[in-house]
Structure formats: structure tokens, C-alpha cells
């Protein structure tokens with residue numbers, strides 16, 4: 001099933017000189033400035049950087065939830081708005097944001113209902129993605145009956161339910177404890193290997209970024225910009241204890257250096 | 267159980283004590299008058315006894331009101347014009363019709379306000395202004411205008427009732443439909459959902475707790491509206507008419523019995539809405 005991901009990396013997301021300025025009452029805020037980045041098909045790209053460096057803004061711009069004020073941004077060769085209309089991506093927010101009046105299965109079904117899948121297909125897909133995130137048997141439960149980690153998995157299932165080939169995740173595991181986070185990281189990697197999706201992932205954790213990514217984008221604030229892009233030399237197959245290898249530690253060190261360099265102005 | 271009953275009983279007992287005290291005080295003047303006319307001297311016991319069973323007391327004592335209520339509810343045929351059940355039904359039917367109209371109008375306006383910028387800016391000030399005009403000033407005009415168009419009976423009262431009840435529903439529903447946060451709305455945007463889908467899948471279900479809270483206010487307001495609608499133009503049926511004829515003829519017991527009937531009706535209506543709320547929210551998985 002696994003596609004050959006290393007070859008033929010066609011650009012899925014392309015940013016050229018992207019800038020995004022919010023006009024606020026206290027004057028303009030330069031959330032992004034001169035961002036250049038190409039993300040290929042099947043890439044797992046993490047965005048890391050201090051608070052306010054524009055990680056969320058960049059992800060939202062890809063999702064057409066914000067609109068760049070400068071430069072050119074394309075998704076699958078289209079404008080982000082067109083890509084959104086073509087339902088090109090699933091978005092996982094920092095909070096699970098499940099609807100309390102829907103069961104877990106009902107929540108996963110939400111995008112399918114909106115996109116007009118048939119009843120039978122809805123049921124089938126819900127079962128499939130719930131087992132993908134290890135939540136079989138929880139479909140009839142309401143969100144408040146599940147732990148935070150399970151809720152977050154349900155929200156990932158919801159983003160996977162329709163066949164978007166891009167998955168955008170904004171600190172999806174930020175609020176979870178270390179152990180749960182490790183498990184979900186491992187599962188996310190498996191899921192990525194099985195589905196061959198292109199993933200954009202925002203995090204504050206260096207080990208998480210290094211463990212998951214094929215590329216790590218280091219950003220720095222005021223104005224929000226990319227300061228370093230680190231290609232991972234780790235294999236795609238990654239057991240959790242890969243984090244103790246010298247190779248892993250070397251990459252983590254580079255990321256930390258990059259983050260520090262971004263801070264050098266103050 | 268005991269924990270919740272005891273405070274209620276305590277408050278009830280306190281109210282009764284104050285009520286009896288006030289009745290003795292307010293009704294004693296009449297008892298003294300009577301005695302002076304007949305040239306009798308009154309002991310304290312005589313005074314108290316003389317205030318308990320007057321035909322037209324200033325303030326009837328609780329057991330007189332209770333008896334009046336019992337007579338009105340159980341002592342008459344339901345179809346009798348002296349039956350409180352019959353009068354209550356007349357008021358109730360206007361209340362329910364008014365409540366249905368008011369709720370429909372409130373929800374429709376709220377949907378318009380949330381989806382249409384122009385309505386957002388224009389409707390709310392008028393809705394607020396409508397509620398600053400005393401209902402007692404509006405009611406006779408509604409009755410007269412509708413009567414001149416040949417509309418009498420239930421509908422004019424229901425219109426007044428709707429006039430009072432649409433406002434809380436409107437306010438609650440606008441708040442409810444706007445309850446979804448930015449993230450929940452953004453999520454639907456990523457699915458490229460239409461605004462109709464956003465309404466049915468997100469805004470409407472999210473507004474349910476707000477809707478029910480305002481329906482409880484709305485149903486009570488509906489009842490007040492129906493009663494007020496029965497006051498002008500000499501209506502002969504309904505709790506409002508009972509209040510009015512009671513005050514014409516100084517039948518204070520009748521007034522108080524009608525008041526208590528109205529209060530009981532209001533309490534039952536609010537409880538029914540509360541029950542529907544519990545069942546609905548539980549079904550939706552929103553009650554815990």
C-alpha cells in the first residue's frame with residue numbers, strides 16, 4: 001500500500017515571498033514576511049518557533065482561513081481558496097473541538113454529511129477511520145465521556161474521514177501529557193506511512209518535530225519568518241527509541257541552534 | 267429530598283404568618299366600624315375573628331382564597347362561567363397561540379439578524395423600542411384596531427401575548443446562534459460548508475440551551491400578555507376578565523383566587539417547558 005514517497009516529490013504547497021500583515025488598532029502586525037517554502041507530496045513538515053512567530057498564521061493561510069497580503073501561495077497548483085473548495089485538506093485544531101451534541105461517530109460523520117457522501121459510505125468510512133485512530137467501539141459515546149487524548153484522536157479521525165491528501169495540524173497534541181503524546185506520535189507516523197498524506201504540523205516541542213518530520217521549518221518572530229529549514233536524515237521507519245540515537249540528537253541540536261539564532265536579536 | 271423541602275416550607279410558613287398578620291391589620295378597620303355602629307365593644311379575639319370571614323375584605327386571608335380557588339376549580343361544572351378551569355382554559359388557549367406566534371417570530375427574526383448585516387443593524391433597535399412601550403398602552407389599541415377589521419376573540423389576545431413573548435426568544439436565539447466560537451466556524455469553513463449547512467449542523471444545535479432558557483421567560487410573558495389582553499373592552503371570559511369583574515364588584519376573594527390560578531398556570535407552563543428542555547438536551551447528549 002505504501003506509496004513510493006521519496007521520488008517524484010511534486011510540489012503540493014508552494015509559497016513565494018508570502019507576507020501577511022494584520023491591521024490592528026495598535027498598527028500593523030507583520031505575522032509573516034517573505035516566506036519561501038516548497039512542500040512536496042508525501043512530505044511531513046513541522047513548523048517550530050517561539051510563540052507569535054506566525055506558525056498558526058501560515059497554516060491558516062494554506063487552509064485559506066487567512067489571506068496573504070503579499071506574495072504567491074498555491075496549494076496543488078491552485079489558490080488556497082480553490083483548494084479549499086476542492087476539499088484538498090483536513091485541518092486539526094489545537095483543541096479537539098468536537099460538537100458536544102454529536103456522538104464520536106456523529107462528529108466524524110460531520111464532514112461526510114456536508115460533502116454529501118451516501119449513508120452507506122458514511123457508515124463505512126466512520127468505521128474505517130475510527131479503527132485507524134484506535135477508537136473502535138467508541139462511536140456511540142459522547143465527547144465528554146472520552147479522555148482528552150481520545151477526543152484529540154477523534155478529531156484526527158474527523159480530518160481523515162474524507163480523502164483529503166493534505167493534513168494540517170496545529171499543535172494537535174499540545175495539551176496532552178508526555179506518554180499519551182508519544183503514543184499518538186507513533187500512531188500518527190504509522191497513519192502517515194499508510195496513507196501517504198502530505199502533513200503540515202505545528203509544534204513547540206523539538207523532540208516531537210524531529211521524531212515526526214522529513215523536514216523541520218524553524219521560524220522566528222517580529223516579523224514572522226523562516227530562519228532555517230532542516231532536512232531530516234532519519235529513516236521513514238521510526239521506532240520511539242530512535243530518539244536516543246546520535247543521529248536524532250544531532251538533528252535536535254541543529255533545530256535548537258536554529259531557534260537560538262532566531263532569538264539573537266534580543 | 268428533606269433538604270429541599272424544608273427551606274421551601276419555612277418560606278411558605280413565613281409568608282402565611284405575614285399574610286395573616288397583614289389581613290388582620292388591614293381588615294380590622296371594617297370590624298371596628300361594624301362594632302361601633304352596633305354599639306359593641308370588641309376584644310382582641312373578636313377583632314381577629316372579625317377579620318377572617320368578611321364578605322369583601324381589603325385583604326382576604328389565605329384560607330378564604332384557598333376556598334375561593336377550590337370552589338372555582340372543583341365546585342363548578344367545567345363549562346360554567348364561574349369555573350376557574352373554564353376561564354383558565356380561555357386564557358391558556360390565547361397564551362399558547364401567542365407563544366407559538368411569538369416564538370416563531372422571535373426565531374425568524376434571530377435567524378435574519380445572524381445572517382443578514384442589514385437586519386442586524388436595523389431590527390434590534392426596533393425590537394428593544396417595542397418593549398419600552400407599556401403593554402397596557404398597546405393592548406387596547408390592538409383590540410380596537412383588530413375589532414374594526416372584524417377580528418375578535420382569541421386572535422387579538424394572542425397578538426398581545428406574542429408581542430410580549432417574541433422579545434426574550436429573539437434575544438436568546440441571537441445569542442445562541444452566535445454561540446459557536448471561531449474555531450467551530452473555521453472547521454466548517456475547511457469543509458467548504460454552505461451557510462445553510464453551518465446553520466443546521468452548528469448554529470441551530472448550539473443555540474438550543476439558549477432557546478430553552480428564553481422559552482421559559484417567553485411562556486410566562488405570553489401568559490401575562492394574554493391576561494392583559496383580557497382586561498380592556500369588557501371581556502367576559504378568561505382569568506383577566508375574572509380579575510376585572512372582581513375589582514368592579516369589590517370581590518377581593520375572586521381577584522385573589524384568579525391571581526393564584528394565573529400564578530399556578532404560569533408555574534405549570536414553565537415546568538412543562540423545563541421538562542421538554544431536559545428531555546431534548548438529554549437526547550442531544552448536552553445534559554449532564
Ligand SMILES: Nc1ncnc2c1ncn2[C@@H]1O[C@H](COP(=O)(O)OP(=O)(O)OP(=O)(O)O)[C@@H](O)[C@H]1O
Pocket residue numbers: 022023024029030031049050051052053054055056057058224
Ligand atoms: N486575527 C489576528 N489579528 C491580529 N493579529 C493577529 C491575528 N492572528 C494572529 N495575529 C498576530 O500574528 C502574530 C503571529 O501569530 P500566530 O498565531 O501565527 O503565532 P504562532 O506562531 O502560532 O504562536 P503560538 O505558538 O503562540 O501559537 C502574532 O503576533 C499575533 O498576535
Ligand SMILES: [Mg+2]
Pocket residue numbers: 055056057170
Ligand atoms: Mg499558534
